[in-house]
Amino acid sequence: MQTKLPHTLWVVRHGQSAGNVARDAAESAGLEVIDLAWRDIDVPLSDLGEQQSVALGEWFGRQPSTEQPEVVLCSPYLRALQTARLIVEHSGLSGVAIRLDERLREKEFGILDRLTKFGIQQQHPQLNEQRMHVGKFYFRPPGGESWCDVILRLRSLQEMITREYAGKRVLVVAHQVIVNCMRYLVEQMDERQILDIDRQGDVPNCAVTTYQVSSQDRPAQPIAMKLVQANFLAPLREAATPITVAADVPTAPKP
Secondary structure, eight states: OSSSOOOOOEEOOOOOBBBHHHHHHHHHHHBBBBSSSSSSGGOOOOHHHHHHHHHHHHHHHSOOOOGGSSSSEESSSSSHHHHHHHHHHTOOTTTTOOOEEEEGGGOBGGTTTTHHHHHHHHHHHHHHHHHHHHHHTTTTTTBBOOOHHHHHHHHHHHHHHHOOOOHHHHHEOOOOOHHHHHOOOOOOOHHHHHHHHHOOOOOOTTEEEEEEOOOSSSTSSSSEEEEEEEEHHHHHHHOOOOOOOOOOOSSSOOO
16 A cells, blocks of 8 residues: 655754853853844854764765655754755755755744743743743744644644655755644654653754554555654764764743
């Protein structure tokens, strides 16, 4: 039976960004605001983030041609685009075009943009209390998005992938929340399951989560995408590249 699903789906978080570094510095100093001159859209990779992206690209390049991406979908945010370009360049996939899709953009934090955990608590104590009560899955800051909002736009992306890339090997390069929300959709999770995964720790930069079409043990069994590995980091370890797990900027406290 011919499947309408992609043959392989890789979901990758971008390499470490300058925003990750600035966030860590602000949190360590107990500051309320993260010192960034860029818009979140324009935050570039750090030097280490470039190394991580190169290492991942070289790893893809060492795989058999039948196990390499045929399609690359990418967030339009600079750090994700730089990651995707370095992966394509250093994997030797020069013929693979990068397709930007705004549905893969970072979760929008609205009024909480660029605030540290301490800054949110100090400047918006009522919002912080509400978020802790409601939980990040449903809480929407003024001008921003909840995880449900992100999932809604990703449902549309998922439909496009099945329509346009059935049987293809598809690489998605995006952000931490996108990785988790894609897992929620593909693995058909509920709120508790995905938040349990989120509480285990941040998605590492350039970590790879892989799905493949499952084989049918019985003819009546529905075809689905099966999780092969989550947050796979061997490409970075093989290249002796430092692993980073800093959350994307802007950030907010976990419930």
